[in-house]
Amino acid sequence: MTASDTHTTQLAVPDGTRTAGGGGPAAWSPDSWSPDSWRGRPAAQQPDWPDPEELRGVENTLALRPPLVLPEEILDLRRSLAQVAAGEGFLLQAGDCAERFGSCTEAGVRGKLRVILQVAILLTYGSGLPVVKVGRIAGQFGKPRSRPTETVDGVELPAFRGDIVNRPEFTAEARRPDAGRLLSAYHHASAALNVLRALTLGGYADLGQVHDWNQEFVRRSAAGQRYETAADDITRALRFMAACGVDTRSQAALHQVQLYTSHEALLPQYEQALIRYDEKRRGWFDTSAHMLWIGDRTRRLDGAHVELLAGVGNPVGVKVGPSTGAADLRELCERLDPDRAPGRLVLISRLGAGRGGELLPPLLRAVRDAGHTPVWACDPMHGNTFVSESGYKTRRLSDITTEVAEFFAVHREAGLHPGGIHLELTGDDVTECLGGDLDEVLDTHLASRYETACDPRLNAAQSIELAFRVAEFLREQRSVA
Template sequence: MQMIDVPTDGAPAPRPARTGVHPPPAGWRPDSWRGLPISQQPDWADPAGLGRVLGEISQLPPLVLPGEIEDLRAELARVADGRAFFLQAGDCAERFGSCIENGVRGKLRLILQLAILLSYGSGLPVVKVGRIAGQFGKPRSSPTEIVDGVELPVYRGDIVNDTAPTRAARTPDVERLRSAYHHASATLNVLRALLQEGFADLEQVHAWNQEFVRRNPAARQHEDVAADIAWALRFMAACGAERTDRSTPQDHLYTSHEALLPGWEEALTRPDEETGAWYGTSAHMLWVGDRTRRRDGAHIEYLSGIANPIGVKIGPDVTPAELRLLCERLDPGHTPGRLVLISRLGADRVLDLLPPLVHEIRATGRPVVWACDPMHANTFRSRSGYKTRRLSDITREVAGFFAVHRAAGTFPGGIHLELSGDDVTECLGGVEEVLDVDLGHRYETACDPRLNAGQSIELAFAVARLLRRHCAA
């Protein structure tokens, strides 16, 4: 969600005419994905009810507007050109119960804290995209799981079923699709209210980071960075450079989620009368996962026709030729800001696997955003039985990502993180160290392990230093 600048007379500022919009390919329709190979879909118990609910959703207002989506594409074009940095962050799987003011406030606060550190490191504006207001579905490695000796349908996110280990709770329920719309709408309303009331004020956000450094003796290694930012803010104030209307790029947040359920996305797809393009209005940016990026499949077919920025998760099995063909399918016009390529290769493999992919896409001249997801390929089962990740591995993959782009002469455009604003114990390490024996204390994720607030800030300090070295080179 991006806040619209409001002039002093109270009238909304006019938007410029939209240019460079992605047109749908010949023969594409919002429902042309139907009948194509598809994976990761729930076994809905009520197909007739599914059609009814999706029909009702198709008559509801869009959650985001085409003009906002195009604003994001323009900002991502600057990232692709090395003039901004991309931060995508939020929950692994949003829960309906977290769509309340305190839950949204905690996520937004943490994203803002990370953004100011990344902007300090790069000297560039940070384009902030939350995994929020719609990240209710999750792909899974198996359709079922064994719980206390009973085989149950796997949890696929609150948009489909519930985490409770009963057959009734795990049965996909079409009414949850309607609930997902209303919870996303409520989350957007809270985000708008927080940003309009000045929640993103730079000095306040920096004060939160200073608090982290003061509270943790082991974090004193970051004290120089915090002090530099404090002096920069004082300099801005002394020069009269502060914005009296408090409207800065820090105030802007966009939304994103994985386009896992094409039926849900189709119901929220709208034509734009101004351009003739189609937009997925469930979020500003949608992405396709490593399990659903089949080039001739339903997910890619749907995404090929909407004009939103599209993220593509790139796992270890993607070949350079496959990636090039996938880019051609999704972005035949080489539209700046259209594609965000999100590598998730693992700390031990990024230096080997990423270079040929970067060289292949660079050779096409395509203006993509390269981003690093250092979370998913570094997941393992701990001795205590919990699925977890090490902060040290996450940091190593990001460092490897930067090293590859430095060697290739390309821009390391962003990072993609799963995190929580709460003091969870799901990932190992950090200055407030989480050990294996600590994982069970507050292991609250509905699916994959998330960085807690302290670990996220510590990672951002490290990425800020990487950015500073890269941008100074």
């Protein structure tokens, strides 16, 4: 794509907001949408920015920055997700709970990419389906919080909302929202994207490196040893193809991968500043990431987040929690996907282990009967979080696996394709989630390597163990399809 393909303009903050008579938000229609039309609507989960003028200046500066991703890449992802929606692929969306600026280094990005590649190759190897890889990376710097403040020893301060807003140290200065961190987030996302592109296109994702993706601490686990066996099979298959005269060196798909980026569109000011109009395609695109999603806490139909993403051409995800009613979900789908375009919507259920059999079927029916063909993905992380006896927020791998199994079972019963999984994981040897094979993480182990900035993540060995189980679920699903 040349520079002339994308028309970039400064999107200054308007002096007023678009409201209906009486002060409420205007009724929505495609013709009434503009990048700033969200400003007349309620926005949940927002920091209390102390200096509106500073925030305005940061937004205007960001609006002049180059896009982080390009419309053609975004549309490539939509085409791939349309294949997933048709049952011809599987979505793996995975990465950090909340990225830290300090992790946007070559080593940090390589570690995340490594475990995503391992999980993806196991899913493809085990199921025979192409896997669309979307990282929670290069932009997942903000997090919604259950409470706006945190109290320690009688002192109450604003909650840590991610590096894009404030710092985690429990001091008044660190917890003060800082609009300048929006600019820092842009630059760190740009750095992470540069590393990602170099690694995915420069040989690191080559299938010939499949053994090298397995770290030493993972090899010692039962899951890691099973991974090595799968990697041996893949290596033998590549040698067989070469022996049969196939020029594997000329097959780009064997040496490169496309990893798309995604994050929760939590801060509308940041997202609006990176929305660009593409003259060639006559549409608006949020160039902060290939895919954005709306959280379970921000999916209010008349809210700012739904309004903002309703008008951009990116794939849009919606987290679907236990409080989501069938009628509400149908209205959200109508608002975000009025054209019923495959590849536009990803509905991400996060219901909790033991609840999918009851809560998911009416949601599937409502969406299907309304004529939508979204990708249905399972987030088995957020509905299974609890505080352990040792005081750490954690999750059990067994609960995570149970929720995925229920997700597959419900889709099989409904005759629908289970389209993907959405995971919080890391390539590091952390102790944040309980369970695992021979190296089981116990409650007494959590304190040893608990490093997350917010929610607990699966470590590399746990991620590989889960990947084998999901591949089994996919094989069973395909055998009865």
